[in-house]
Amino acid sequence: MQEFTFTPQGSDLPLLGPLNLALPGDSGFFVVYGGNGSGKSTLAQLLAGWYPEQLAGTIGGSATLLQETLEGKRLTEQATRIQLVQQSPLLQLSGCTFSVEEEIAFGPENLALPEDQIGQRIDQALRYTHSEYLRQRHPATLSGGEAQRVVLACALAMQPRLLLLDEAFSRLTPKATEQLLTQLRQYATDYHCQILLFERALLPAAKYCTQAMVLSNGKQLAAGQINEVLKTAISQVNAPDAWQVIHQLAAFQRWPDDIPLNDQMLINAFKEQYANP
Structure with missing residues (x-):
């Protein structure tokens, strides 16, 4: 752009x-x-x-x-x-299937793919999203977090480039979010996405x-x-208290240019800056 x-x-x-x-x-x-x-x-x-x-x-x-x-x-x-997954998962389900497996198959079936390829895509999408246990569930019975996993699986089954x-x-726990992001990082490498x-x-x-x-x-x-953008981002989005403190320290030149990207980096940075020798 x-x-x-x-x-x-x-x-x-x-x-x-x-x-x-x-x-x-x-x-x-x-x-x-x-x-x-x-x-x-x-x-x-x-x-x-x-x-x-x-x-x-x-x-x-x-x-x-x-x-x-x-x-x-x-x-x-x-x-x-290109596939877009939005915040409200229930608005993105088809409403015409009776199981998660059928829901994930809906997109590939509309591409007229062979049945064995559709099955492979379903298996892969469930694996990448840690949703194998949801395969036979009716979409209407899913919780918000489960529905987000399924909608993401539906998108992956289309094997998009973007x-x-x-x-x-938004409806998943921080731990579940990190697990999915780790899986998606592998998916991006596997499928050049x-x-x-x-x-x-x-x-x-x-x-x-x-x-x-x-x-x-x-x-x-x-x-x-x-690392160049985080200082600006902290002032515009929801950031944990520790990162808000870093933002204030940086404003008074009490923090180096690098902003930690995760909890462990944060702990190490505080030790390096402020722990007694």
Whole structure:
């Protein structure tokens, strides 16, 4: 993206932009940080191919994704290349299946894949999401966290080249979220898939992503390597108290430039800075 903007139909002012963004490699993790109303969900929908069918308006600047412009294909044509998982899982289930296995098969079946390939995709998706135990459950009986796992499995079964996760772990515990992110990191390597996280919580995304962007009211506040962006991100998203303390220390030049990416790095950094010799 270069100087990219999006202006909704009926508005004179851009809702997003200008944005400048370049995704890392073909199997990297990237996180877009922002609070409520920052525009991160709109950006996720634009990248998923919702413009112009579902998001009417005008775009400015330039933007290419997987070697095509954002308006290059219809939404249905993007399904094998791009998958978007959003915050509310129950709104993303088909409502016409009687088991999780059937739900995951729904997408690949619509691609008219051979039955054995569909079975393989189901098995792989269940394994990557640690959802094997849910295979025969009716989707209507799933908890919020279980439904998020299943919706993610449905997306993986399509074997996309770009996976967009818009607060897709909001109903999972921190431990379960880290387990899934670890699995997704392996999936990205196995299938050469780029993964974009859209988060309003600092952790644990910072541990897994190499690059980041921070949005506020549709504007880009910062973008670059994760360690260069975290100071800005802390002021815009939900961050644990310890990271808020670091933010204040840094403001008074009592903390080095590097911001810890996880709990262990935080403990080690505090020991190095403040523990008695």
